Structure formats: C-alpha cells, structure tokens
Amino acid sequence: MKIENASAIVTGGASGLGFATAKALTEKGAKVALFDLTGDKLEASAKELGAVAAPCDVTSAEGVSAALETAIAANGLPRIAVNCAGVTHGERIVGRNGAASLDAFARTVQINLIGTFNVMRLVAEKMAHNDALDDNERGVIINTSSVAAFEGQIGQAAYAASKGGVASLTLPAAREFARSGIRVLAIAPGIFSTPMMDLLPQDIQDSLGAKVPFPSRLGKPAEFAQLASHMIENTMLNGECVRLDGAIRLEPK
Template sequence: MRSERSLAEVQVEIRGVSAVVTGGASGLGAATARMLAANGAKVAVLDVNEADAQTVAKEIGGIALTCDVSDAASAEAAVAKAREAHGAARILVNCAGIAPAARIVGRNGPMALDAYAKVIQVNLIGSFNLMRLIAADAMKLDSLESGERGVIISTASVAAYEGQIGQAAYASAKAGIVGLTLPAAREFASSGIRVCAIAPGIFETPMLRGLPQEVQDSLGAAVPYPSRLGKPEEYAQLALAIIQNTMLNGEVIRLDGALRMQPK
C-alpha cells in the first residue's frame, strides 16, 4: 500500500497541462500527441503539413498550428498562438525532422552544402529553436508541488551513434541532439525544467511504410528483439514515462530492440 502512495507522490500529473508537439501531424509526433491528449494534456500540434496537423488536432481535441521549426519567426508565432489557446506549455516533445540520404561524395561529386545545412537546420536547430522558446515560457510558470516547471524531450536516433553510409547529415544532426541534452538539462535545472532525448531505432514512420513490404520485413528482421519495426505508440509510451518520472533528466534513451546499425 505504501508503494502505491509513493508512486502517486512522485508521478507528474499532466491532466490539464499545456503541451507542444512538433512534427505532430504524422509518425512519432502524431502518436505522442494522441498519447498526451489521452492522458489529459492540452496539445498543440505543430507541423509544416497544415492539413494533416488539423486532422490529428481534431481527433484529439487539440489545436493545429503551421510551423517551420527551422525558422525563428514561424516558431515564435506558433508558440505564441499555443500559449494564447492553452497557456504556457510545460511539455515540449520535438519530433519534427527530415531524413534525406546522400553520400558526402557521390557519383555526381560532393554533396551540395545547402542539402547538408537543411538537415542540420530542421533536425538540430529546429529542436533548439523550440527548446529555447518553451523553456523561456516555462521558467515564468509557478512550480508544481514537486518543484518542477516543465520537461523537454527531443528526438535523437541510433544514427547518432552508428550512422550509416549516406547518413552523414542526418547522423551528425542527431548527434547534435545528443550533445545538446545534458548541457540544456544542467542549465535549466535551477528552474525545475528537465531535458531528455529519445534515440529510436527503425520505426514505422510514413517514410518506411512507403517501402515495399519485403524491405520493411528485412529491416525488422535486423532488430534482435523484438524482430520488427518499432511502433510510434512505443515511442509515445516512452515520452509519457519520461514526462511522469521526475528523476529522468539529462539522459538520452535508446529505443531500438538492441539494434546496432551496420555500416550500410
């Protein structure tokens, strides 16, 4: 009986709390938006795909906001609208990202520098962009009973550790997320704001679902256990667990079924 009371005492209550999910129109972001809403959060779904964001927001009773995470003005406007609708956010989950494949030097010569910069701009700078805005708002909020004011979760990748050939831009952007997590957690600690990241393996995202079934099966078979592609809901479950457990801070958690990527 005592253990049940202890869990209730330390678990963060998210009912009625304002949350922002980037990349919330599909894949990991949509699953996370649904999970947070199912647990009572007021969710703002941010995405460049306005139509799909509206569909998810309508389903969960949230709001949809068009946002290019790589653009300062776009992100500032979206956060302001979310704040106006739901109040300042205590929860941010960064899921927006792109994953184009290209060798540093391919058949047609070196990779275009703009192509590399685009991946860094969206995946890394985009996550930092929302982090800085949500943290600034959360610092002004009253602390909860636990002393906490908020939690920020970004999406890294196993590619941050075992980037494959053709993933130089993506892997370095995700490695940047890994490197950002601890210093941000240390900086925000005095304000009661936690920062973590999730490093997924191979998941059932819209990009992977577009591949032939035999290719999907082959990718899933490479995972030691369970030998399948990860489900977006499993990412969302981990995001919820991080939000609810105040001792999780400054950590990057692999979610990959013990997968270690090969060079190609």
C-alpha cells in the same frame, strides 16, 4: 509531472512519432498544441485529437514564437514539449557524381538540429514562468535523436550529424535549465514504422525489422509515445538520451 491538464506542445505533431505522442498525451488528459507545417494534414490531425493547430516552420524564430502564442492563448503556459519534427537525407559525402550537396546537408541540420534548438529555447523561456510543482518542477522538454547519432551508416552523414547534435544538446541544456526546474531528455529511436518507412515495399520493411534482435520488427510509434509519457511522469529522469531500439546496432551500410 502529471500529464493530466498540463499544456503540451508536440512538433511534427501531424504525423508519425509526433502524432502518436500527441495522441497519447491527449488520452492522458493533456491540453495539446500541434506544431507542424501549414496544410490539411495538420488541420485534420488537430481535429481528430481535439488539439490546437499551431502552424509553423520550426527553423523560423518568428514562426515558432507566433505558434507559441497561439498555444498559450488556448492552453496556457506549456509544461511539456516534445520535439518530433525532422527530415531524413541519404547521400554519400563523395559519391559517383562527386561531392555531396552542401545545401542538402545544411537543410538537414537546419531542420533536425537548429529547429529543435529553436523550439527548445523559446519554449524553455515560457516554461520558466510556470508555478513550481512537486520538486520545484516547472516543465520537461523531450527531443528526438536517433541511433544513427551513434552508429551512422554510410550515406547518413547529414542525418547522423544532425541527430548527434540533438543527443549532445541534452546534458548541457538539462544542467542549465535545472535552476528553472525544467528537465531535458532525448529519445534515440531505432528503426520505426513511420510514414516515410511506410513508403518502402513490405518485403524491405520486413527485412529491416528482422535485423532488430528483439523484438524482431519495426518499432511502433505508440511505443515511442509510451516512453515519452514515462519520461514526463518520472521526475528523476533528466539529462539523458535513451535508446529505444530493440538492441539493434547499425551496420556500416
């Protein structure tokens, strides 16, 4: 699929991997709408990119539906959707203070997995009404998993479970949407430089980067965006969760 002039939605688009992806798509000529929580960061990011600000909570059916209408009114029916909205949570299942917080586990799954599914189902419904392009393609959806889906560390139960769910969604969704000409993919990034990572001291960031076999550094958001762009443009890519991790395999802790 050609990115130029395509209508694109990026969740979590105000910062991190989402902003980098939105920036890359904008530079390739896409008409982009940023889905993120209401706030100055969303407005500033949308202004910087010349994108549409579509505030919403990805876990809300009504909120995402309203944001979709905002995006469609400005840019037309979506052909591209990249889900980057997500949170992290670290906690042992049974720690020194007892059993883990069920609310924290549920919140992580609610945002990372259910939020992704919520956006995917509503966007796919709209994409199916697009005119068919080459190979009868009407759209592509890319979700964000994590290497933690496959090698979750101690303390990552909630995060690993949520990202494992995202990875597992990929193939059944791709098979179902095939009849509508919609591809579904996922990216499983390793240790990347994001706003959350930037809060850590530099020596810790360097230590984490050194664990990556090659290149021995943190991943760059622009590299995530580069892979997402290639996935959009390569129609044969479908139903796959692709690791983007410099060959790292996470240790137990």
